[in-house]
Amino acid sequence: MAEKQLESTVRAAQHQKSWFAQLREDVFEKQKPYAIVQADMPLELFHAMDIPVVSNQWWASLIAAKQLAPYYLDHLNAMGYHEGLCRYCSLSLASTLAGDAARAPWGGLPKPALLSARLTCDCIQRVFEIWAGQFGSPFVPLDVPGATELPPRWWELSRYRWSELFESHRLDFMVVQFHSLIATLERITGRRFDIERLRALMEGVNRQEEYFDEVRELICRAPKTPVRVTEQISNVMAAQWLRGGEWATSHARAFRDEVKARTEAGVAACRSERIRLMWVGAGLWHDTGFYTAFEEPYGAVFVWSMYLAFGPDGYIRYGLDDPLRALASRTVSFNEQLHNPPWANEWIVDQARRHRIDAALVLEPLGTRPSATGNRFIERALEASGIPVLPIAADMVDARGWDGVRMRQTVAQFLEGLSSSTGRDRA
Amino acid sequence: MEDAFSPRIKAIFDFLVSPEAAALSAVLIPRTSEQEHKLYLYLREVMRQGLETAPPPILYNLLQARSPEAQAYGLERTRELKQQLERMTGRAIEAEAMTAAIAEGNAARSVVRGLLRLRECPGPRLAGSEALALIGAWYFMDRTEYRQLARTALQEIETRGPITGPRVLMKEPPLGSRDICSMIEAQGAIVVAEDDWWGSRAVSDDIDVTADPLGAIFERYYFDAPSPRVFPSSTADAWFRQKAQEVDGVVFYLPEEDDTLGWDYPRLRNFLDERAIPHLMLRTASSERAGAFVKGLGHG
Numbered sequence: 110m111a112e113k114q115l116e117s118t119v120r121a122a123q124h125q126k127s128w129f130a131q132l133r134e135d136v137f138e139k140q141k142p143y144a145i146v147q148a149d150m151p152l153e154l155f156h157a158m159d160i161p162v163v164s165n166q167w168w169a170s171l172i173a174a175k176q177l178a179p180y181y182l183d184h185l186n187a188m189g190y191h192e193g194l195c196r197y198c199s200l201s202l203a204s205t206l207a208g209d210a211a212r213a214p215w216g217g218l219p220k221p222a223l224l225s226a227r228l229t230c231d232c233i234q235r236v237f238e239i240w241a242g243q244f245g246s247p248f249v250p251l252d253v254p255g256a257t258e259l260p261p262r263w264w265e266l267s268r269y270r271w272s273e274l275f276e277s278h279r280l281d282f283m284v285v286q287f288h289s290l291i292a293t294l295e296r297i298t299g300r301r302f303d304i305e306r307l308r309a310l311m312e313g314v315n316r317q318e319e320y321f322d323e324v325r326e327l328i329c330r331a332p333k334t335p336v337r338v339t340e341q342i343s344n345v346m347a348a349q350w351l352r353g354g355e356w357a358t359s360h361a362r363a364f365r366d367e368v369k370a371r372t373e374a375g376v377a378a379c380r381s382e383r384i385r386l387m388w389v390g391a392g393l394w395h396d397t398g399f400y401t402a403f404e405e406p407y408g409a410v411f412v413w414s415m416y417l418a419f420g421p422d423g424y425i426r427y428g429l430d431d432p433l434r435a436l437a438s439r440t441v442s443f444n445e446q447l448h449n450p451p452w453a454n455e456w457i458v459d460q461a462r463r464h465r466i467d468a469a470l471v472l473e474p475l476g477t478r479p480s481a482t483g484n485r486f487i488e489r490a491l492e493a494s495g496i497p498v499l500p501i502a503a504d505m506v507d508a509r510g511w512d513g514v515r516m517r518q519t520v521a522q523f524l525e526g527l528s529s530s531t532g533r534d535r536a
Numbered sequence: 537m538e539d540a541f542s543p544r545i546k547a548i549f550d551f552l553v554s555p556e557a558a559a560l561s562a563v564l565i566p567r568t569s570e571q572e573h574k575l576y577l578y579l580r581e582v583m584r585q586g587l588e589t590a591p592p593p594i595l596y597n598l599l600q601a602r603s604p605e606a607q608a609y610g611l612e613r614t615r616e617l618k619q620q621l622e623r624m625t626g627r628a629i630e631a632e633a634m635t636a637a638i639a640e641g642n643a644a645r646s647v648v649r650g651l652l653r654l655r656e657c658p659g660p661r662l663a664g665s666e667a668l669a670l671i672g673a674w675y676f677m678d679r680t681e682y683r684q685l686a687r688t689a690l691q692e693i694e695t696r697g698p699i700t701g702p703r704v705l706m707k708e709p710p711l712g713s714r715d716i717c718s719m720i721e722a723q724g725a726i727v728v729a730e731d732d733w734w735g736s737r738a739v740s741d742d743i744d745v746t747a748d749p750l751g752a753i754f755e756r757y758y759f760d761a762p763s764p765r766v767f768p769s770s771t772a773d774a775w776f777r778q779k780a781q782e783v784d785g786v787v788f789y790l791p792e793e794d795d796t797l798g799w800d801y802p803r804l805r806n807f808l809d810e811r812a813i814p815h816l817m818l819r820t821a822s823s824e825r826a827g828a829f830v831k832g833l834g835h836g
Contacts, residue, residue, distance in 0.1 A: 188802055189801060189802035189805060190798055190799065190801075190802060191790060191794070191798045191801070191819065193790075193792060193793070193794060193795065193798065194794075194795055194798045194799060195795055228601065228765065228767070229570075230570045230795075231569055231570045231571075231764040231765055231795070231796045232795050232796050232799055234601070234765070234767045235769070235796070235799035235800065236799065238767075238768065238769055239799065239803075250601055250767060252599045252600075252601040252603070252605075252606050252765075254567060254597040254599060254609065254613075255567050255573045255576065255577075255595050255597055257595050257597075259577075259580060259584075261584070278609070278612065278613075278616075282605065282609045285605045285608075285609075286603075286605055289603075289605065449574070449577050450577055450578065450580075450581035451580075451581050451584060454581075473538075476795065481538055481539075481540040482537075482538055482540055482541070482574050483538075483574075484538060485537070485538060486581060
């Protein structure tokens with residue numbers, strides 16, 4: 110893996126590790142509650158009740174980065190869960206079922222007070238129900254009606270006109286479910302939910318995402334990207350899991366400041382940048398070195414992933430008179446904006462243009478259906494915009510079957526085949 | 537469509553963008569599974585981009601988690617659907633018309649239940665592969681016409697002698713195909729039921745004709761549809777658990793694209809093991825494995 114170029118990245122990693130150590134101490138020694146949730150859940154409700162949350166996807170990425178996924182997934186398959194099932198969303202469950210705390214990252218997940226998931230796909234209720242049963246903890250699902258109003262350029266409406274973008278009946282339904290979830294959180298903590306606390310958090314989230322918006326703009330405008338995509342992800346997601354809180358907001362600001370300083374000083378993540386690449390899909394957590402492998406030989410730099418860009422476009426909500434409803438608007442179509450037509454294809458093409466992307470690598474996940482659909486529309490839209498596309502068939506967390514050497518060769522051939530009218534001539 | 541989609545959904549999509557579907561004024565898609573939801577979005581998108589023509593899709597946002605909130609939401613969406621249909625046709629759907637439609641459907645349901653009895657009774661008269669064709673027609677025909685034809689078939693089948701063989705229950709994703717059933721029956725078994733809306737679960741009890749008709753229709757689909765989104769699993773498993781105890785063996789079929797039933801399989805397998813009910817799990821159609829399993833069940 111490449112060296113960390115930003116001080117913010119080092120601090121983000123340190124903070125995540127110490128945050129989790131504190132969580133384990135609080136849970137084991139002080140019997141404080143915490144929750145395991147899906148990434149597309151309204152974390153703000155938990156934060157407003159001082160219940161720390163561990164995101165399923167964050168934990169899965171950690172396991173994968175530590176090269177433990179094959180061990181856990183083999184264990185899961187041996188229990189009778191077949192190999193074609195979703196691995197990204199079940200790897201953390203697999204680590205719990207394996208029950209080997211000494212092997213687990215950072216001592217493993219302690220028993221949560223509850224688990225909660227948005228029913229984005231048909232399998233997640235199953236994953237969480239099995240997981241909750243293993244822990245002996247309750248599972249609270251949030252169901253999701255489909256969107257029928259589908260304006261393609263959703264990001265132009267999501268900040269101010271979110272109430273019309275996401276359909277009243279869907280927002281009403283999500284708010285009703287929030288009340289049930291809040292009642293559960295109140296029972297767990299023995300405390301009352303404070304709507305003003307939520308409003309303050311939502312304002313904090315807006316500030317945080319505004320900093321990320323500035324970073325995105327800096328990347329768009331700089332002649333060469335000042336920050337690698339891996340470091341974008343580390344900084345953004347460390348803050349997103351704690352979004353709206355003091356540390357998250359101040360970290361986002363520090364990240365912005367550091368990227369701005371690098372930009373003003375003309376510092377590039379890769380001085381030989383000639384080809385600007387886009388990574389479409391979730392991260393390749395078991396082989397993050399892949400993202401820097403093409404800098405030296407080809408000057409090909411990953412400039413964009415959804416993690417930074419979705420912050421400002423997916424999270425900011427202005428008009429917080431009713432913070433629960435605003436939060437519902439952030440939750441109700443969260444995953445669909447990233448993966449479903451027309452939202453995903455239109456947004457990604459817009460992002461590609463803004464970031465002066467020369468070519469895109471599109472992850473075709475092997476077993477995560479919500480992320481595996483919609484790709485054809487994305488690929489077609491990018492190609493129609495003149496952006497060559499290379500599909501990458503791989504799993505985000507499962508290194509079994511991943512041939513990193515062969516895949517790097519495939520990408521190398523793709524880069525060599527790019528026409529001379531792309532980034533190479535700009536150098 | 538991507539490989540993540542089942543052949544059933546791909547076939548529906550292909551049909552809807554074909555000239556054969558041009559006569560349809562609309563296509564109603566329930567949010568009964570994520571695949572159906574994506575089908576709706578894909579149709580909308582190919583039409584928006586001008587890539588294909590298809591009947592305008594309507595999403596019926598029927599949720600399946602068992603909660604007061606989901607139930608209230610689904611009832612409201614059902615009212616909305618009624619209004620949408622009224623706008624399309626330019627005429628009101630009166631309560632009397634709904635009650636008459638329910639009665640018509642119930643009459644057809646009654647005949648389907650008769651077919652199911654002939655599959656499940658001791659000394660079955662009707663093989664599963666035949667039953668799937670007879671029941672599947674329910675989805676494509678006028679209910680009165682279906683009732684008449686199905687009743688004729690029922691009367692004919694009643695005169696047959698019993699067929700013999702071990703009695704098998706199938707658990708599979710919705711397939712829209714009789715291939716696996718036929719393959720198992722070719723080995724000498726009788727598939728007497730399947731946990732699938734195309735077969736044994738196409739109909740259940742009658743819809744209540746004395747209640748508010750719209751509410752009664754909604755409750756039928758909210759409570760009885762065997763959707764992969766039914767939650768919790770204790771509710772989703774109830775039908776299977778009962779039926780499994782009435783057969784000689786159970787065959788699970790989890791095709792390559794399965795991403796749902798595979799999560800249920802170890803739990804259901806444990807249920808069967810605890811009751812010493814034989815079972816087989818197939819990922820692909822394998823006559824050899826099915827034959828060995830059926831042979832092991834004896835003669836039923």
